[in-house]
Each structure stands twice: as C-alpha cells, then as structure tokens.
Amino acid sequence: MTHRYACFIALMGLSAMPAAAHAALAQPSDWLLASLSGAIEHHIAGHTAWHARLMVLGWGILLPLGALAARFFKIMPGQDWPQQLDNKAWWHTHRVLQYAGVLAMTVGLGLAWGLGGRRDTAAQVHAWLGWSLCIAGWAQVAGGLLRGSKGGPADARLRGDHYDMTRWRIGFERLHKSLGWLAIALAVMTIALGLVIVDAPRWMAAVLALWWCAFAAAFIRLQRQGRCIDTYQAIWGPSAVHPGNRRPLMGLGVRRYTVAAWRARCGRP
Ligand code: HEM
Numbered sequence: 001m002t003h004r005y006a007c008f009i010a011l012m013g014l015s016a017m018p019a020a021a022h023a024a025l026a027q028p029s030d031w032l033l034a035s036l037s038g039a040i041e042h043h044i045a046g047h048t049a050w051h052a053r054l055m056v057l058g059w060g061i062l063l064p065l066g067a068l069a070a071r072f073f074k075i076m077p078g079q080d081w082p083q084q085l086d087n088k089a090w091w092h093t094h095r096v097l098q099y100a101g102v103l104a105m106t107v108g109l110g111l112a113w114g115l116g117g118r119r120d121t122a123a124q125v126h127a128w129l130g131w132s133l134c135i136a137g138w139a140q141v142a143g144g145l146l147r148g149s150k151g152g153p154a155d156a157r158l159r160g161d162h163y164d165m166t167r168w169r170i171g172f173e174r175l176h177k178s179l180g181w182l183a184i185a186l187a188v189m190t191i192a193l194g195l196v197i198v199d200a201p202r203w204m205a206a207v208l209a210l211w212w213c214a215f216a217a218a219f220i221r222l223q224r225q226g227r228c229i230d231t232y233q234a235i236w237g238p239s240a241v242h243p244g245n246r247r248p249l250m251g252l253g254v255r256r257y258t259v260a261a262w263r264a265r266c267g268r269p
C-alpha cells in the first residue's frame with residue numbers, strides 16, 4: 001500500500017517536471033523571481049529575514065570556509081616546507097572565521113527566539129536541527145579553547161599535549177573534526193528547510209545550490225592535490241625524532257610526506 005502510494009507521488013512529481021521546465025525556459029527571470037511554491041508575492045517579517053541572512057552568513061559561508069582553511073592550508077602554496085615550519089596562516093584564518101561565524105549564528109538565534117512555534121513538520125525539524133547546530137557551534141569553540149597545550153622544540157617546554165600526542169589531544173582532534181564536518185553537512189539541510197518554510201524566492205535556492213556545488217568542487221580538488229597534510233608534520237616536520245611522527249596517522253584522507261615526496265609533489269629539485 002505504502003509502496004503504491006510512493007509510486008503515485010513519484011509519478012505525479014515526474015509528470016509535473018515538463019511543465020516546470022517549460023515555465024523555467026519560457027520566462028527564466030519570472031520563474032526565478034517567483035517563490036518556491038510558485039506564488040508571485042513573497043512576504044517575510046524583518047527579524048525572520050535577518051535570522052536567515054545571519055545564519056546563511058555563519059553556517060553557509062564563514063564556518064565552511066574556516067574548516068576548508070584548517071584542512072587544506074596547513075602548508076601554504078609556495079611555502080618551502082620543511083625548511084619553513086609552522087606557518088600560522090591557517091590557524092589565524094580558522095579562528096577569525098569560526099569566531100565570526102559563531103557570533104553571526106548567536107545573533108541569528110537571538111532573532112529567531114520564540115519563532116519556533118509552528119506545528120508543521122518542516123518548521124519543527126528546522127527548529128530541532130537549528131538548535132542542535134547552535135549547540136554544536138558553541139561546543140566547537142569550547143573544544144577549541146580546551147584543546148590542551150602545544151609544547152615542542154620551539155616552545156619553552158618540550159612536553160605538551162600536541163607535541164606528545166596525548167590522549168587528550170587525540171580525543172580533541174577526533175571529536176572536533178568529525179563534529180565540525182557533520183555540523184556543516186547538517187547546515188546545508190537546515191538552510192534548505194528554512195527556505196522552504198518561508199517559501200523563499202527560487203533564485204535564493206538556486207544561488208545557494210550553486211555555492212554548495214562550488215564548495216564541494218573546491219574540496220574535492222584540494223583533496224586530490226594531496227593538500228590535506230598531517231597537522232603534526234606541518235608544524236614540526238617529518239623527522240622521526242618527534243614522538244607524534246612515530247604514531248599511526250589519524251584522520252580520513254590525511255597525508256604524510258617524506259621531504260623527497262613533498263619536493264616531487266611541488267615540482268622542486
Ligand atoms: C576557538 C575556536 C576554535 C579553535 C581554537 C579551533 C581549533 C582547531 C584546530 C587546532 C584544528 C586543527 C585540528 C587538527 O588538524 O589537528 C581545527 C580543525 C577544524 N575545526 Fe576548529 N577550532 C575552533 C572553532 C571551530 C568551529 C566553531 C568549527 C565549526 C564548524 C570548527 C570546525 C573545524 C573543522 C571541521 C576542522 C577540521 C578540518 C580538517 O578536516 O582538518 N572549528 N580547529
């Protein structure tokens with residue numbers, strides 16, 4: 001029964017596609033300016049609009065870009081690694097973007113305060129996902145601040161959570177990276193649901209879809225270029241003298257290089 005019902009809905013959806021495609025091709029600007037449901041008029045309260053803008057700024061732009069910087073720019077293009085170690089460009093970029101993103105999110109939440117009263121499923125799921133993302137955002141900042149000490153030869157003390165790769169540091173890396181990327185993936189859905197519940201204009205959904213495609217393409221390209229380098233190596237170099245280099249490599253898609261392999265990758269003699 002459920003199966004027949006699903007087939008019926010799918011067929012209805014498919015039969016509507018040629019009409020939608022025809023309308024989109026005949027008057028592309030009218031089609032894009034209309035709302036997702038097809039209505040020409042679009043009204044949205046001022047504070048809801050600012051809630052949406054700030055959330056898109058935070059979870060749609062700043063936080064994903066900050067995560068991208070942390071993943072792929074531990075060694076900057078053109079940096080003479082391992083002669084030049086511990087380039088902090090990614091670190092400053094990550095903190096500035098993540099603090100700004102969480103600030104935008106917090107102000108955006110203040111504007112949504114009390115909005116979560118609707119009974120339809122989309123609005124309820126949006127509110128639940130939204131609250132989970134806000135908690136995740138604050139937890140990421142708390143985790144970042146509690147990541148432990150650094151240590152290492154350039155520090156006054158050689159010992160440190162990161163240099164020694166203590167259980168605390170290992171736990172931080174696992175949790176912070178997985179929660180961060182999971183939250184970014186959930187943000188795509190939460191933003192899409194937000195657009196649906198306010199019946200936003202189609203061009204907004206189209207621009208956001210293009211943006212997420214560009215982000216995914218940049219991610220895949222940087223990953224394929226072998227730029228997701230082990231943080232430990234980027235900071236202290238590849239020598240086995242350092243305790244962290246004697247541990248197994250951690251993290252999906254993370255790479256370690258020998259000096260020769262890095263030079264070959266960069267086309268240097
Ligand atoms: C005070 C704020 C923060 C600090 C100090 C901080 C610190 C760090 C550090 C040290 C790393 C590198 C981990 C490693 O590769 O070993 C990192 C990576 C990462 N951070 Fe944060 N972070 C902060 C806020 C956030 C927030 C709010 C998010 C929310 C999405 C976030 C998402 C990520 C992600 C996804 C990665 C992993 C990137 C990768 O795949 O390598 N961070 N962060």
Ligand code: HEM
Nearest residue numbers: 052055059112113114115116117118123127130131194195
């Ligand atoms: C990742 C980004 C977003 C997050 C984290 C988020 C978070 C939230 C939260 C936590 C609530 C419930 C507030 C409460 O309990 O009082 C909420 C409600 C709402 N949000 Fe968002 N939001 C996001 C993006 C958007 C976008 C892009 C739009 C519109 C285009 C939007 C429109 C709304 C509306 C209309 C409500 C009220 C829902 C209702 O009537 O129950 N949100 N949002």
